[in-house]
Amino acid sequence: MSVMEDTRDRIVASASAQIQRHGHIKTTVADVAKHCRMSPANIYRFFPTKAALIEAVSEIWLALAEDNARAIARQPSCASARVREFIVGVHEFNRDRYTRNGEVHETVVAATTERWPIVARHEKVLISIFASILEDGVRKGEFEIDDIEGTAAVMIAAMVKFHNPIMVAQYHGESLIEQANALADFMLKAIKKR
Amino acid sequence: MSVMEDTRDRIVASASAQIQRHGHIKTTVADVAKHCRMSPANIYRFFPTKAALIEAVSEIWLALAEDNARAIARQPSCASARVREFIVGVHEFNRDRYTRNGEVHETVVAATTERWPIVARHEKVLISIFASILEDGVRKGEFEIDDIEGTAAVMIAAMVKFHNPIMVAQYHGESLIEQANALADFMLKAIKKR
DNA sequence: GTATTGACAAAAAACGAATATTATCAGTCA
DNA sequence: TGACTGATAATATTCGTTTTTTGTCAATAC
Incomplete structure (x- = not known):
């Protein structure tokens, strides 16, 4: 389970970096996924919606x-x-x-x-x-x-x-x-x- | 000059009524002018810009x-x-x-x-x-x-x-x-x- | 069998041409 | 002479279309 939490943290860190550069509106789930080298679909295993990710x-x-x-x-x-x-x-x-x-x-x-x-x-x-x-x-x-x-x-x-x-x-x-x-x-x- | 002030007041009153109905964004200078039975151009004799009218x-x-x-x-x-x-x-x-x-x-x-x-x-x-x-x-x-x-x-x-x-x-x-x-x-x- | 993905439907955003609005000013009317 | 207008340029907005994005899920890979 620690590996899952680790992945979750990577996603949050990547989203944080993206938002700081481009803002939360221009930041897409696909962008975050690409920087984590995973598919957009995988983000949704950790966050129910994009909003939930931004909230985190x-x-x-x-x-x-x-x-x-x-x-x-x-x-x-x-x-x-x-x-x-x-x-x-x-x-x-x-x-x-x-x-x-x-x-x-x-x-x-x-x-x-x-x-x-x-x-x-x-x-x-x-x-x-x-x-x-x-x-x-x-x-x-x-x-x-x-x-x-x-x-x-x-x-x-x-x-x-x-x-x-x-x-x-x-x-x-x-x-x-x-x-x-x-x-x-x-x-x-x-x-x-x- | 009192006639001018009177006209000015009519414009403001008309604009006020229009804004209350449709909001200041949907209210156009042409709308206000029509309700005052004058041309849009005439509004600009009393107010330099639409913003100035809304401000009034x-x-x-x-x-x-x-x-x-x-x-x-x-x-x-x-x-x-x-x-x-x-x-x-x-x-x-x-x-x-x-x-x-x-x-x-x-x-x-x-x-x-x-x-x-x-x-x-x-x-x-x-x-x-x-x-x-x-x-x-x-x-x-x-x-x-x-x-x-x-x-x-x-x-x-x-x-x-x-x-x-x-x-x-x-x-x-x-x-x-x-x-x-x-x-x-x-x-x-x-x-x-x- | 659990993590991950590609394919895809639904919703949202970006785009661009058509339309409307703001603002100007030379000119009319009274 | 001064209140007012019609015509019009510049700017902004709408609206319909295309493209992107969000979110799902059955299929794949490890």
């Missing part, structure tokens, strides 16, 4: 964003600093993807627009990572919050302008770092203990 | 949203209640336009996506209306805010998920009223005097 690729890209968020959450700085870093850092991650890897970003935008299941899951993960910062802040007496998960969800919703791939592309890739910092300042007022 | 129509629709926002800001309730009403009410206004008048909403979405100048102006107006609520709250000792205009801008940015026409359409017209209320609760914590 997108999942990896979203996981990169989650890794980035987790790295910020685990930093040794105080919780307030990490809240700010999360808001600004996730924005910058998205913006970099837009400017440096347009095809990848476009695929993530499609996933968001068409509301693929992986995106809802991704949002939940981000909320939970952000909640871990809040929880830490509460434990250390930095923050005062009743419902940590609920507050994390509300705060993530307030960050939509800076985190949502559609919005990041919408603002034509311009940096909203100043504004993101201002939002951090504002939101910290709501949770800081005094 | 959109301006009126955005003004309706501003009127709605102003009505909320002027209510006799306390500032906190008006902050909540603003957040929820502007969301509901957008959602209603999406569900009840899809073609109009689609045009506003195009204006937002393509960043027509009127949209930036509209956002500034909303910020200033919202700032008037904040100012009132500060004057009455309800809120404690340093930079009122700046805070208004940040808070409007945090409402993007609920106010931005693209986002409202994106969420498929579903009601985010619960979430909007939760955001109001959260943000009020940041500005309420204690």
